Amino acid sequence: MLSVTCIAPVNIAVIKYWGKRDEDLILPLNDSVSATLSTDHLCTKTTISTCQSFTENKIVLNGKEESFDNPRLLRCLIEIKKRAREANKCKPELLDWKVHVTTENNFPTAAGLASSASGYACLVYTLACLYGIENEQISSIARQGSGSACRSLYSGFVQWQKGDRPDGTDSVAVQLASHDFWPEMRIIILVVNDARKKTSSTGGMSTSVKTSKLLKYRAEKCVPEHTKNLIEALHKKDFETFGRITMQESNQFHAVCLDTYPPCVYMNDISFAVVNMVHQFNALKKEIRVAYTFDAGPNACLYLLEKDVQEVLGVVNQVFPNDKLGDPEYIKGIAVDYSALPKADEQFTASGNNLLKYIINTKVGEGPKRIN
């Protein structure tokens, strides 16, 4: 029996992926850019074992056995084995054995944080370790599990290039900057309370492509310009431009969701209270000090620099007062001296009590790695 355990990070896009040109191969309509988050605070851990005696493939997700009969999961396994046969780095009989997959997140699934990216990245990375495949070859396989998973294969800042080839071989992730390129960068995730039923992002995306007249224009005209300018800002460590484009991208992505028929609505009143708080804070500072971005859910991810973390958390605490403030489970991640949070300007009035479930204070981090 052979057994490999790996971890893989979550990533948060600043240039958003929304819309496939090929549903089957998961080829996107536009490039996207993300930061990989530290696995210290958010990651998926996957163990894959293979043994001649296993009679069937099995997968256990967060302690619960799930069906292996999932086309995306099967495709990842088939594609990896195909590469492994070509690479010829492992014993050929290994590829005939069944696998047992155990995978879990170190963050609550209920949080509504995208776990499919870290999940598929970890699955594909672990399989690659098991069968001795080079990491450069697995990006397009992870992509076929969940589009954004390809971005979770690299540390730092990552671009998923949409590619042009119909077979998708050039639709891969590349690293733009390593995790220590901009060491001051911090990410604070505000996990909000939400009662609404979630529209799946796969379903929403597909309906958007079919019905939104603005989506195609965004993908063709707006995203290339945003991407070019954001990468330039990243290389120059120009937070003002980086932050502005991040917010514009998030808003435009949600605009396209709203232009979908029927509309996909992922942000809620609490999300918009965060948007308002961020613009108020930046207006007060007369420059962009913090930027929000929202994925297909109501949680806010704030990008900011280390120097502003305490002050921004002071504002968050004033706008979103929470009974759990002293509780170490309320602000997770990099330690924060919550007793020293500064009082914010009086223009920041409370939106309501206990509107946030918890806060994760994290930073840009490394890619997947083998831990056994």
Added chain:
Amino acid sequence: MLSVTCIAPVNIAVIKYWGKRDEDLILPLNDSVSATLSTDHLCTKTTISTCQSFTENKIVLNGKEESFDNPRLLRCLIEIKKRAREANKCKPELLDWKVHVTTENNFPTAAGLASSASGYACLVYTLACLYGIENEQISSIARQGSGSACRSLYSGFVQWQKGDRPDGTDSVAVQLASHDFWPEMRIIILVVNDARKKTSSTGGMSTSVKTSKLLKYRAEKCVPEHTKNLIEALHKKDFETFGRITMQESNQFHAVCLDTYPPCVYMNDISFAVVNMVHQFNALKKEIRVAYTFDAGPNACLYLLEKDVQEVLGVVNQVFPNDKLGDPEYIKGIAVDYSALPKADEQFTASGNNLLKYIINTKVGEGPKRIN
């Protein structure tokens, strides 16, 4: 002393006006289409007196004296007097006298229903009566008070044609169908509770034009197609198409608002609960029976046919239960037998208690008229 009193209706757009190509003349980037609502339930009433002895122009809005030193108000008065001089239908000295304007709405201003359209339509119509000007000439003057006011000058369904001339003389409203063309059409306004500060539509629109990359594409490519198809559907009394385009237009308008930087957010969680309820109802009926549209605020306007009013109100009552249901002030307008509201399908679960302030049940109506 001469004194004229007139009333003018509110209108609710189904093809949305959002974006000016000329801020000064109030020339829009695209056509818009609206229904004029019955003045029985929603209207502005304006009395204008003029007298040789008046020493200054005065305006009293809903019982409160306001400054006459408002450029839009002054422009309407100056332009009307200019036309009156050309038309030569009144005694010339009349045009030298000052005016006293008293104007009030028969609906609460706090409701967040656009009162500037009915307000400026009524002002300009009343001035036209006072000075004996033909109604055909006043659309472009009302437009200079508040863009959508030009649509409130006609009964039934009205198109504001954007026009092409730089001086705006062809940017006028025209009637598409009279108020009795589609007599079954009903409009139900759900006035929602909202704590948020309102972004003014003038300010929001101007920021959208400057910052939204999607706005120009919408105005040039999407709206002309929506307008053409909606007018066709109106003439054929094709509710399915009329309703679908109405919802798509509303969503695309709010998408452009969200694509604005900083974003303009007018809808709230209650608005989106209405959106969801409407799509659920139409899905159940396997056809579009009711369509929502939202202006620059959280209130929903539902377009539907008379035959579906009781059933839709039953659904509204189930999704938005309200302690004031028996109160005649809760469902205003056309009388509804609230004790006979049918029970809705169990899939319609309550969003929360008392989320609506009140409901106005109304229909398409006539244009402005003189009442003294």
